[in-house]
Amino acid sequence: MRLSLPKLMAAALATSWLLLGSAPARAQVTSEPSAVIFPDPAKFARGFFTEGEVGAVTFFGPASDTIAPGFAVGARLGYDIFRFFALQLHALGSTHETKGDTPVAGQLLQTYQGTIEGKLTLRFVQWSLFAEGGFGAARMSTNLLYALDLARYRTGFTAGGGGGVDYHSLSRHFSIGLRAGYFVLFDVSSSQDLITTAYLRYTF
């Protein structure tokens, strides 16, 4: 269909108001986007923290002949002085059964260990590796080790260290992890204990 000139002019006039009514166009100014940091450091809380842990305590040395590995529960309270270093207080209790062929085989014994520890952390994104060590006291609930000629006193000095791996949930406060520590029990006739636990950490 071919439009006549008068009709074409009329159509141009009828649509020209659409163009006249539009806002003036302006150029958009943008800057180069900043690099994305993952994970966001803001997602890692730092400062006071608590940990609850469950696991096992296994004795080594002469004590291992008469004391079976036992269930352990513990807690830590600490403070991140730097991102890579923290100080923490650790309390752990474990329960054990005596074994062997002595008259006291089958008896229950609890150990309580309290230590002050330093902790070094190396973080890889959500994961971190850590090493820690400290000293403190270990106490036995009974004099069973004395009866077995393994210890003179129920309370003794302990020191040692270990390490573990931590996984952060990126929920800012929570992380979970596994750790192991090897401690010398100076008053239990050259014996040591290995503490292996899984923990949940909350940083305030």
Added chain:
Amino acid sequence: MTENDRRIGSLIMHGALALLAGLAMIGCQELNAPLYFTGADIVATGMEDTPPTTGLSLRFRNPTDKERQALQMQADALGYGMDVPWVSRDKVHIELLYKITNTSNRDDDGNPVEGRPGTFNVLVDGATEYTKYDYQIVSDAIAMGDPDEAVFFPLMQTMPRMLAAGESFSGVLREDDFDEGSLDIDALGRWLDADPASPTFAGVLINDSDVNPVGLNLVPPNVVLPAMVEINVILQTDVKSTCQYVVRVRDDDDRLLHNDSDSLYQTSPTLFQPAVMP
């Protein structure tokens, strides 16, 4: 930090503190953890006329003035005219853990020899703070009255068992066995019926008081019984054997002597001797 995070953090903090407090409390009280006292090993040749024995005395601290007053008040309240024992059965719980080994397959130097099976029985005598019981003295006293009568009444004993050469057996005389022994020895010491026809002597030793309280007619129902402060273990066997044993004590009120600042509670129990019937 969201409100939810704060709540969870608070929960964890309180949980950790509760755990620490719990551990500290357990550390202080230690759930009434027992203490263990090792007795000297008993070595038997199997041919003894008198079975070999060793024993041990438990050492307790003296009560404080306040504790003495409490004992006196308790005695007044009970009203049966006797002292309340400081080392009482409801506060001091005793158990004997033993292990017997038939050593007939070894000579005195430890060299292997041909062994033989044998039977054993572990007997226990002892004393409370009031009364001492020695089955040998009792047996001798009865034999004086009637030499043909072989009477053998230990305070407590295990079941006789057979052991092959080189074999071992571990066993326990439990707290309730010692409870019964404490009742028996107190019945004989403080509540003995003087009537010669009374069955107190043999009656209490032979019968379990829960099953048959024969011979306990003078024992007040509200009596506070003394616990044993001396435990003597006797190994009766017909073959060369050894007995290792450990006495386990739960001490509810911390009455065992373990502080240098406390003084020893001295006891002088009276030896029980049965009336000899002509």
